[in-house]
């Protein structure tokens with residue numbers, strides 16, 4: 481694993497993963513970060529990495545569905561490992577416009593797998609980053625495991641499910657060495673403010689309404705992003721080839737609990753004229769809204785010795801503080817300022 485192609489490395493988890501790799505002594509290789517720079521991709525997330533590691537970090541602006549561009553990238557960089565994050569990732573957007581989800585998540589993954597087939601002599605591992613949402617919704621009890629049947633509810637989760645199936649089929653049919661991980665909801669620095677936690681932090685700061693879907697009783701199993709990155713790296717290094725691993729934080733919270741926690745932290749860290757809880761507004765529910773996600777990550781814990789390091793309360797406080805301390809990042813991401821910067825820097 482010397483020349484690692486990271487796809488979607490300018491997004492939330494991909495950028496954290498690249499930062500994580502370069503913080504480790506056991507990573508001595510190179511990263512080739514391929515990202516199309518959609519609204520969710522921000523190369524500024526890695527400016528410091530690019531200048532600190534000019535020989536070991538390379539950015540390529542390309543679409544994973546563009547077979548020619550991807551083939552050139554595999555060839556020119558001697559890619560031997562792929563860690564595949566690139567995706568359209570927001571459920572609400574997938575409900576309004578599923579096209580890009582089918583294209584990037586399914587066709588994009590297919591394109592990469594085809595190239596693994598073509599370059600099979602040099603490929604050591606294709607790691608596919610997926611979600612627990614492929615399993616659909618749990619009721620009040622039970623947990624997802626690696627044996628849970630797929631039952632996706634949204635165009636997003638259906639497209640991720642399709643990509644997972646392609647990955648496992650390529651492993652069986654063409655003997656591509658793969659690992660696959662299905663992770664629960666992440667939170668932490670650099671998350672685009674359309675997802676629950678950063679949206680609530682920024683709206684709360686600005687005194688805007690905090691839109692909670694339905695009755696706020698839906699449950700997610702939250703994991704700090706760095707714990708996810710550590711799990712992915714552990715699986716890439718030690719995971720059994722051809723296997724799936726569930727990753728989760730054992731940290732179930734209702735959405736309302738999460739929003740209340742954010743309000744409390746904001747009231748302490750950035751006191752406003754009145755308690756942020758007054759901003760909570762219950763809005764129309766998301767269609768097909770999954771009730772509950774919860775991961776049983778025993779396989780990852782017992783086989784590979786991984787455990788989450790961060791507690792939800794401390795991780796959430798760290799996250800709120802990160803957004804408070806990076807107003808410029810927030811401003812540029814929200815105003816589309818960095819998109820203009822992309823257009824001038826990466827024309828074409």
Ligand code: NAD
Nearest residue numbers: 488490491492493516517518520521543544566567569666
């Ligand atoms: P994100 O939306 O923040 O980032 C996605 C990145 O992919 C962006 O940089 C974007 O520019 C890039 N991209 C999109 N389409 C592309 C294309 N056609 N070609 C090249 N690059 C493209 O997403 P994220 O939250 O960082 O999620 C990363 C991965 O992790 C996804 O595969 C997602 O399904 C999975 N995942 C996310 C979570 C979560 O809570 N965010 C949980 C489990 C799994």
Ligand code: TYD
Nearest residue numbers: 571665674675676677679691692693698735
């Ligand atoms: P989200 O961050 O979009 O992640 P996912 O849908 O992939 O789990 O949403 C997390 C939960 O928060 C989900 O149950 C939907 C809910 N939610 C709200 O109540 N209000 C919001 O404004 C958003 C974005 C999400």
